[in-house]
Amino acid sequence: MPRSFSPIRRDVLAVFGALSLFMSTLEYLVPKPLPFFRLGLANLPLLVGLRFLRPQDVLLLTLIKVFGQGLVNGTLASYVFLFSAAGSFSSVLVMSLVQHFGKSWVSLVGISTAGALASSSVQIVLALFFVFGEAARAFAPYSLGSALITGLVLGFFAQRFVQTSRWLQNMENGYRKGVQG
Amino acid sequence: MSPSHHHDVLESLLAPLPRFICGAFILPAFLFLPLWWHRAIGSVLFALLALLAGKRLRWGYFLLLIFSVVFFHLLAPVGRVLYTSRWFTLTEGALVNGLKRAFTLVGMVFLSVAAVKPQLHIPGRFGGLLGQTFWYFEKIWDGKRTITRKNFFSSLDALLLERFSPELLGGNSGKDLREDMVSAKEQWKGWGLAVIFVLLAWGSAALGMTFS
Incomplete structure (x- = not known):
C-alpha cells in the first residue's frame, strides 16, 4: 500500500470494494442458467472506477475484491482463489490497456468485453494445468463464448450506471479532490 | 461458494485465526493422501465441517464439477481397459486420475469454506x-x-x-x-482443538501412506 494514502482515497477504495462484494453476493443468490456461468457483477466497480482511479488504486481495488471474495465465500485457501486472482488481475490489466489506448473511441462495453475475454483465457490456461488437463481445450470455445456474452452485458450495465448514478459522480469528485489534496 | 446462512457451530470452539491456521496445516496432509478414495473420505469430512461452520454448500455444483473433471480425464485413455464400445473406451488409469483430481479440488474448497471466516483479521x-x-x-x-x-x-x-x-x-x-468485532483475547480461542485437528489429519495421512 502507498505510504501517503489520503483518508478520502482510502474511503473510496473501501466503498468500491464493499460494492464489489455486495454485487458478488447478489450474483450468488440469483439462479444461474448454467452451473459454470458467471456474469461477473463484482467487476462493475472496477470497470466504472477505471475511468478515474489511479493505476495503483485500481490494482489495490482488485486485491480487495479478490481477497474479500475469498473471505466471504471461504475459498481463500483453495484453487478457486487462484482462478479468481489470475482472472481478475489479467482482466484488469487488459481493461486498463484498452482504456488507456482506446481513449474516447472504446466504450465501457468494449473495455468490459476485452476484460472478460482476458479473464476467461487465463482461466482456461489454468484449467489446462490444474483441473481438466488437455481436455480443457474442448470447452475453451464455450468458455470464451460465454465470456463474450457476459462481457457485453456487464459493459451495458456499467454504461448505464455511469450515465445515471449520482452517487458515482459524488465518489469520482471526492476522489479527485482527495488525490489533488 | 457459500455466504453463511446457518448457525456456525464451530464459532464457539474455534476463533477465526486458529481456524484458518488449522485449515492451512491440514491442507498439505490432505494432499499427501495417496488414493482417490482417501481423498473422497477427506472431502466428505471437510464438507461436514463446512456444514458445521454454517455454510450452505451447492451440492449440484460440486457433483457437476466431479463429473466433468472425471469425464474430461476419461477422454485421454491411460492404463488397463475396463470397458470399450464403438464410441468410448473406459480405462482404469484415466478413471482413477480423474477421481483423484476431482476429489482433491472439491476437498480443498470444502476445507477452505470451513476454515475461512470473513472476520479473519489480516494484519x-x-x-x-x-x-x-x-x-x-x-x-x-x-x-x-x-x-x-x-x-x-x-x-x-x-x-x-x-x-x-x-x-x-x-x-x-x-x-x-x-x-x-473480534477482541484480542478472543483471537486465539480454540488453538488446542486446532492442534488436535491438525494431528488427526497428519496421522490419517501417515496411515494412508503406510498402508497403500
Missing part, C-alpha cells in the same frame, strides 16, 4: 483496508431490501447515496473497523 495496512471494506459491505447489505429488480440501478444508487454521502468521505479512515 497490516491492507488488512485494515479490508476490514473497512467489510464494514461498508455490511452497511450496504443491511439496506439490500430497498433494491428492486425493476429499478435496479436507481434503487442501488439511492441506497449508496443514503449510506455513503460525499460529506462522510475520509471520516472513517485509518482504523480497522473489524477490531471491534
